[in-house]
Amino acid sequence: MSTHGHFAEKFKDILLGRAFHMSLIIFVLLAFLYFSGGTSIILSILIQVAVFSIITMSLNLEAGYTGIPQFGRVAAVIAGAFAVGAIPGRIMAFFMSLPYGAEYASDTVNVKLVPQINAVLAGSWLLSLGFLLMCIVIAGAAGALVGWLISRPAIRLKEAYLGISMLAIGDFLMWVGHNWNIIVGGSVPVYVPDPFRIFGAARFNVIVPAFFLIAIIIFIYLNRLVKSPLGRNFRMLRDNELSASAAGLDIVKVRTQSLVIGACIAAIGGGLYVIYTGSVAAIGMTRLTFTFWPWAYMMLGAIGSNVGVFLGVFLLTILRTMIIIYRSQWFGFLQAAGIDPLWLEYTLLGAVIIIVILFLPYGLVPEKVRPMLPANRVKKVISQKQMQT
Amino acid sequence: MKNMLVAENVTKTFDGLVAVNRVNIVVKENTFTMLIGPNGCGKTTLINCCTGILKPTSGRVLFEDIDITGWKPHEIYRVGFVRSFQIPLPFIGLTVIDNVLGAMRNPGEAPFKAPLLKKWAHVEEENMSRAMDILARVGLEKHWDLPSSALGAAQLKMLEVAKGLSSGAKLIALDEPIGGVDPASAHEILSHVSRLKEEGLTFLVVEHRIDIAAPFADYIYAMELGTLISEGPPDKVLNDPKVIEVYLGKEVEAC
Numbered sequence: 232m233s234t235h236g237h238f239a240e241k242f243k244d245i246l247l248g249r250a251f252h253m254s255l256i257i258f259v260l261l262a263f264l265y266f267s268g269g270t271s272i273i274l275s276i277l278i279q280v281a282v283f284s285i286i287t288m289s290l291n292l293e294a295g296y297t298g299i300p301q302f303g304r305v306a307a308v309i310a311g312a313f314a315v316g317a318i319p320g321r322i323m324a325f326f327m328s329l330p331y332g333a334e335y336a337s338d339t340v341n342v343k344l345v346p347q348i349n350a351v352l353a354g355s356w357l358l359s360l361g362f363l364l365m366c367i368v369i370a371g372a373a374g375a376l377v378g379w380l381i382s383r384p385a386i387r388l389k390e391a392y393l394g395i396s397m398l399a400i401g402d403f404l405m406w407v408g409h410n411w412n413i414i415v416g417g418s419v420p421v422y423v424p425d426p427f428r429i430f431g432a433a434r435f436n437v438i439v440p441a442f443f444l445i446a447i448i449i450f451i452y453l454n455r456l457v458k459s460p461l462g463r464n465f466r467m468l469r470d471n472e473l474s475a476s477a478a479g480l481d482i483v484k485v486r487t488q489s490l491v492i493g494a495c496i497a498a499i500g501g502g503l504y505v506i507y508t509g510s511v512a513a514i515g516m517t518r519l520t521f522t523f524w525p526w527a528y529m530m531l532g533a534i535g536s537n538v539g540v541f542l543g544v545f546l547l548t549i550l551r552t553m554i555i556i557y558r559s560q561w562f563g564f565l566q567a568a569g570i571d572p573l574w575l576e577y578t579l580l581g582a583v584i585i586i587v588i589l590f591l592p593y594g595l596v597p598e599k600v601r602p603m604l605p606a607n608r609v610k611k612v613i614s615q616k617q618m619q620t
Numbered sequence: 621m622k623n624m625l626v627a628e629n630v631t632k633t634f635d636g637l638v639a640v641n642r643v644n645i646v647v648k649e650n651t652f653t654m655l656i657g658p659n660g661c662g663k664t665t666l667i668n669c670c671t672g673i674l675k676p677t678s679g680r681v682l683f684e685d686i687d688i689t690g691w692k693p694h695e696i697y698r699v700g701f702v703r704s705f706q707i708p709l710p711f712i713g714l715t716v717i718d719n720v721l722g723a724m725r726n727p728g729e730a731p732f733k734a735p736l737l738k739k740w741a742h743v744e745e746e747n748m749s750r751a752m753d754i755l756a757r758v759g760l761e762k763h764w765d766l767p768s769s770a771l772g773a774a775q776l777k778m779l780e781v782a783k784g785l786s787s788g789a790k791l792i793a794l795d796e797p798i799g800g801v802d803p804a805s806a807h808e809i810l811s812h813v814s815r816l817k818e819e820g821l822t823f824l825v826v827e828h829r830i831d832i833a834a835p836f837a838d839y840i841y842a843m844e845l846g847t848l849i850s851e852g853p854p855d856k857v858l859n860d861p862k863v864i865e866v867y868l869g870k871e872v873e874a875c
Contacts, residue, residue, distance in 0.1 A: 460728035
């Protein structure tokens with residue numbers, strides 16, 4: 232086949248592929264939202280896509296590649312959110328000789344403190360960048376710690392029991408944050424110092440590329456990780472635990488590795504989310520938003536494929552946003568029948584999961600079963616072997 | 621000949637049910653040792669006790685004179701003793717060659733080295749070359765890049781053997797390698813195994829199909845209701861009245 236024919240063939244494959252169709256749908260919906268709602272909706276969708284891509288990719292590492300029933304994704308997200316809400320601001324307060332102890336999180340003090348910190352951050356782009364990096368590092372470290380703690384019961388539990396414990400740990404952390412004032416203010420949200428304050432009104436325009444850059448770095452890191460001997464170990468654990476241990480894997484160690492890396496990344500997602508919203512409300516860190524939606528994104532996109540995850544997050548975030556914006560406008564008639572359109576978001580979640588399980592059990596962009604080494608290096612080894620024989 | 625595996629008085633009870641009762645077996649180096657017996661007689665339980673899947677209630681298991689009683693499967697794997705399962709348990713989300721590579725060690729398994737191709741690619745290339753040799757030894761070299769879910773029953777059994785070989789094992793325990801496989805493929809599987817024995821490996825094989833497997837065996841242990849009832853070279857064990865009784869039932873008295 233000529234090179235030209237080869238490219239034409241490849242181009243045809245892409246045009247007929249589900250990923251392309253999905254991208255088209257996403258584009259059309261975005262265009263619709265742009266013309267009906269303007270730039271601010273698009274920016275908010277893009278920021279959410281970046282944050283939730285990070286969270287869902289981390290879920291995909293644990294659930295999709297390692298087979299861990301991670302129903303407590305929210306726990307690691309909370310770790311990141313609380314850490315960013317509680318620690319970097321206090322560090323700034325300490326250096327600015329402001330109160331940094333328990334009183335930092337008290338509602339009357341916090342509301343005066345954070346604007347002072349923001350004023351300092353807005354004065355120096357170097358300080359702002361440093362502050363953002365510090366937030367990411369602190370979030371990641373807190374997530375890794377929580378991931379390691381969660382991995383401890385994982386020594387004895389598996390499948391549904393492990394899933395239920397992780398679900399419980401997630402809710403537990405949320406209620407601790409809600410009731411223990413000194414972490415992130417309890418029932419009154421604490422404000423998070425804003426490293427993007429320096430950009431003023433253009434804040435969101437900068438957050439979008441900044442968050443996308445972080446998401447892309449994580450995407451590249453994770454793709455390299457799953458295409459490595461470690462990634463193979465994760466898949467071995469997923470496919471058969473007994474057989475994996477007979478092949479010499481310490482399954483507790485491998486599961487811990489996956490949980491710690493996954494939690495670290497999810498916590499970075501949680502940290503970025505509260506930097507974007509500017510405050511941490513413990514009660515807002517729900518399992519619906521940070522566990523069940525990521526599961527739906529992952530299941531629609533594809534378990535075991537990060538490109539699929541990205542498309543799944545994009546499409547469903549748009550649909551979610553459309554429902555939240557237009558539910559009373561378009562579905563107001565439901566009110567007359569006694570159905571609150573508020574429930575439509577849950578209905579969408581349920582419908583997506585059912586449709587995926589029934590019609591797309593492997594998701595829109597299924598994982599390709601390939602060797603871990605890049606194809607050209609595999610080819611070299613195999614052709615050398617064939618020469619010998 | 622050296623003793624490869626010694627099980628001394630191994631007993632395993634499950635809440636009062638004695639699945640394996642004070643069993644003594646010895647697997648000598650470079651032999652094809654068979655373990656036979658009817659369903660439920662404790663063959664698989666004995667293998668599980670030896671390979672760390674189960675912990676024996678009492679007794680000792682020695683591998684090359686090291687006491688491995690109660691070790692975990694991945695620890696026993698490290699000293700050179702691996703097993704296959706009655707039902708093949710391939711990693712279905714991996715290619716055939718990755719199933720084999722999974723049992724080989726690589727620096728890229730460490731979290732900080734894994735994302736850096738340079739740190740592990742050369743070892744992976746060497747392992748891959750070894751894996752291709754192993755696949756050739758079990759007759760799977762043509763299917764190296766297929767997903768393992770695409771293999772047939774007999775090929776999956778050989779993939780299990782290949783996984784065992786890839787770890788550099790000295791002793792491989794095969795649990796019913798020809799169970800549920802047609803006679804022609806069964807013969808092929810056993811020929812591969814016996815060729816591997818000639819290369820220096822030792823096999824402990826649990827099997828029902830005495831007719832096909834016995835000609836390949838050097839030594840046979842027969843079990844019934846958790847205890848050993850006979851042992852010796854194939855001719856002796858297969859003609860032992862106790863073994864015949866277990867397999868064919870009591871002789872009907874002529875009327």
